[in-house]
Amino acid sequence: GYLGFFLLIAVLTAYMWRDTFDPESVRGARVLITGASSGIGEQMAYHYAKFGAQIVITARRVDALKKVVQECVKLGAKKAMYVTGDMSDPADPERVFKYAVEKLGGLDFLVLNHVGNTNVELWNGDSDHVRSLMQVNFVSYVQMATAALPVLEMSGGSIMVVSSVAGKLASPFVAPYTATKFAMNGFFGALQNELALKKSNVSVSILILGLIDTESAMNKIRGYATMTAYPASEAALSIIKAGATHQREAYYPWFHYFTCLINNIFPFMKDILLSGLSAELMD
Numbered sequence: 268g269y270l271g272f273f274l275l276i277a278v279l280t281a282y283m284w285r286d287t288f289d290p291e292s293v294r295g296a297r298v299l300i301t302g303a304s305s306g307i308g309e310q311m312a313y314h315y316a317k318f319g320a321q322i323v324i325t326a327r328r329v330d331a332l333k334k335v336v337q338e339c340v341k342l343g344a345k346k347a348m349y350v351t352g353d354m355s356d357p358a359d360p361e362r363v364f365k366y367a368v369e370k371l372g373g374l375d376f377l378v379l380n381h382v383g384n385t386n387v388e389l390w391n392g393d394s395d396h397v398r399s400l401m402q403v404n405f406v407s408y409v410q411m412a413t414a415a416l417p418v419l420e421m422s423g424g425s426i427m428v429v430s431s432v433a434g435k436l437a438s439p440f441v442a443p444y445t446a447t448k449f450a451m452n453g454f455f456g457a458l459q460n461e462l463a464l465k466k467s468n469v470s471v472s473i474l475i476l477g478l479i480d481t482e483s484a485m486n487k488i489r490g491y492a493t494m495t496a497y498p499a500s501e502a503a504l505s506i507i508k509a510g511a512t513h514q515r516e517a518y519y520p521w522f523h524y525f526t527c528l529i530n531n532i533f534p535f536m537k538d539i540l541l542s543g544l545s546a547e548l549m550d
């Protein structure tokens with residue numbers, strides 16, 4: 268019974284996730300990537316550059332952005348530009364978006380990827396931090412997507428939002444972060460459904476990532492987690508593919524589809540799913 272059920276789901280999943288990506292579909296495409304001064308966003312910029320896209324990247328650190336732009340040009344980007352912006356400032360999402368659309372003459376892909384700094388620790392009671400993290404990780408995503416919808420309607424474009432297993436499974440030691448990712452999944456899931464009802468030509472892809480080996484993630488989880496971290500460059504490519512092929516939800520690494528599925532079907536197995544996290548903080 269259960270085995271057959273899981274086999275059926277595995278076959279359906281493999282079919283739905285067969286690789287239909289055509290690099291030609293992003294050649295010359297106009298792309299805005301947030302949080303691209305480091306980590307997964309930086310790697311996405313390099314992939315798009317190799318595919319010959321026209322890229323605007325944004326984040327706060329100007330020197331890091333300049334370096335990424337230089338590398339993008341070397342790798343073959345048709346255009347590569349940066350604009351600084353701080354997503355904790357409620358005025359910046361729209362300003363950054365307008366800059367990109369002006370420079371690119373429209374937009375095909377909006378990649379929402381930036382994430383504010385937060386500690387890995389037991390809930391410490393700092394609700395002000397939750398408020399400000401919500402602006403950076405969530406409200407700024409809503410602001411940018413709202414500005415983007417009419418522009419993307421003109422091109423039949425896509426929004427990709429970078430979420431996490433922590434947006435599906437309430438993760439200990441990162442309560443504020445997990446809350447922002449749940450909010451993201453809720454909002455963009457609802458938006459997806461509304462766009463489908465309206466038969467809109469704009470697609471929204473929600474990316475569910477597991478642990479990825481970016482410098483910031485590796486520094487934070489040291490001592491708290493023993494699970495394997497997967498390469499940022501591959502995570503970045505999976506996001507680009509999901510957007511280009513209009514997938515509603517994609518998982519990297521793929522098996523986290525089952526992590527989330529099992530969590531929903533057998534909630535009492537949470538302890539096993541979370542066993543990759545050590546309880547050192549509890550001592």
Ligand code: NDP
Pocket residue numbers: 301302303304305306307308325326327328329331352353354355379380381382383384403429430431432476477478479480481482483484
């Ligand atoms: P990084 O810390 O490497 O990169 C975060 C980016 O966001 C940087 O470019 C940073 O640039 C930018 N940023 C931070 N604060 C702000 C701000 N206030 N305004 C504007 N930009 C800001 O993160 P990752 O590459 O690891 O993560 C990328 C995405 O992937 C995030 O959405 C994250 O939640 C998700 N993810 C990552 C996982 C992982 O294990 N790495 C796991 C699951 C999901 P600057 O400092 O220059 O502003």
